[in-house]
Amino acid sequence: MALSIEQKEQFLQEGFLKISSGLSAELMQSWAAAALERVGYGTTQQCAEPIIWMNHHHQAPIAEIAPAAWEALCEVVGGEERIETKILGIESRHFTQINSWIWSDAFIVNFSLGADQPWRQPQAEGFNWHKDGSYFRHFCDSREQALLLVLFWNDVEHQGGGTFIAADSPKHVAQKLLEHPDGIEPKTFDFPTIIQKCHDFRELVGKAGDLYIIHPYMLHASSANHSGRPRVMSNPPVVLKEPLRLDRKRTDLSLLEETTLRFLGTDFTPPPESARAAYWWEVA
Numbered sequence: 001m002a003l004s005i006e007q008k009e010q011f012l013q014e015g016f017l018k019i020s021s022g023l024s025a026e027l028m029q030s031w032a033a034a035a036l037e038r039v040g041y042g043t044t045q046q047c048a049e050p051i052i053w054m055n056h057h058h059q060a061p062i063a064e065i066a067p068a069a070w071e072a073l074c075e076v077v078g079g080e081e082r083i084e085t086k087i088l089g090i091e092s093r094h095f096t097q098i099n100s101w102i103w104s105d106a107f108i109v110n111f112s113l114g115a116d117q118p119w120r121q122p123q124a125e126g127f128n129w130h131k132d133g134s135y136f137r138h139f140c141d142s143r144e145q146a147l148l149l150v151l152f153w154n155d156v157e158h159q160g161g162g163t164f165i166a167a168d169s170p171k172h173v174a175q176k177l178l179e180h181p182d183g184i185e186p187k188t189f190d191f192p193t194i195i196q197k198c199h200d201f202r203e204l205v206g207k208a209g210d211l212y213i214i215h216p217y218m219l220h221a222s223s224a225n226h227s228g229r230p231r232v233m234s235n236p237p238v239v240l241k242e243p244l245r246l247d248r249k250r251t252d253l254s255l256l257e258e259t260t261l262r263f264l265g266t267d268f269t270p271p272p273e274s275a276r277a278a279y280w281w282e283v284a
């Protein structure tokens with residue numbers, strides 16, 4: 001068992017938990033430094049953009065570079081055998097392929113977002129709150145973004161660009177998904193209305209190598225970075241082979257499925273396959 005009883009309970013109650021991924025300092029420093037070099041920051045200590053989304057140059061199996069994290073992810077989703085082995089191609093300004101078994105240097109580097117304005121606590125107004133997953137129609141049981149991961153590749157302190165989460169958003173997102181049994185297109189998800197219902201906002205901070213494992217219904221947003229140092233993180237999606245099984249009568253539910261049922265407050269009957277829509281293709 002990779003996760004303690006307390007960690008599992010936290011995921012069940014709050015929809016997120018934090019672990020140390022076990023990534024080595026050498027690997028984090030070398031991939032992060034090379035990425036900063038590629039965008040010119042290495043020599044000038046400046047970047048024209050306040051925040052950038054990078055495609056990958058390096059990648060490696062999670063089980064090899066961060067075995068503790070791999071074990072924890074498998075435990076949350078109900079076992080390695082449930083994780084998609086196919087590689088998905090997507091159109092994106094960020095990563096263009098999703099391989100749930102690897103981590104890469106497809107970083108989001110927040111250099112100085114909002115640094116020219118006074119720092120603001122996480123709150124509903126003025127942030128780009130969203131749920132990830134631009135490449136599929138969203139249902140309660142969608143498999144394509146089964147977890148939201150926030151993985152820090154350098155230390156992230158208060159006001160240093162740590163991702164904001166709306167910790168009480170999953171139940172409101174669950175409600176919205178239940179209201180739409182035909183699914184919600186990624187471009188039409190009404191995040192502005194949902195975020196107005198939220199009150200529990202948090203700033204994720206941590207050390208290099210810390211991993212937040214977060215329920216996919218969690219609304220989150222980039223924050224301002226006033227630290228004067230780039231914040232390097234990645235958010236690699238976890239895709240499952242099959243949709244979540246949201247039936248409380250089952251005795252073999254994963255932690256993710258139990259948590260999802262808690263947010264939904266009711267079972268969910270899967271839609272007909274014809275209702276699902278995928279804006280990705282199989283690469284391999």
Ligand SMILES: O=C(O)CCC(=O)C(=O)O
Pocket residue numbers: 108110132161162163164220221222223233235
């Ligand atoms: O920059 C961050 O902290 C979050 C980025 C994010 O949520 C995204 O790109 O989907």
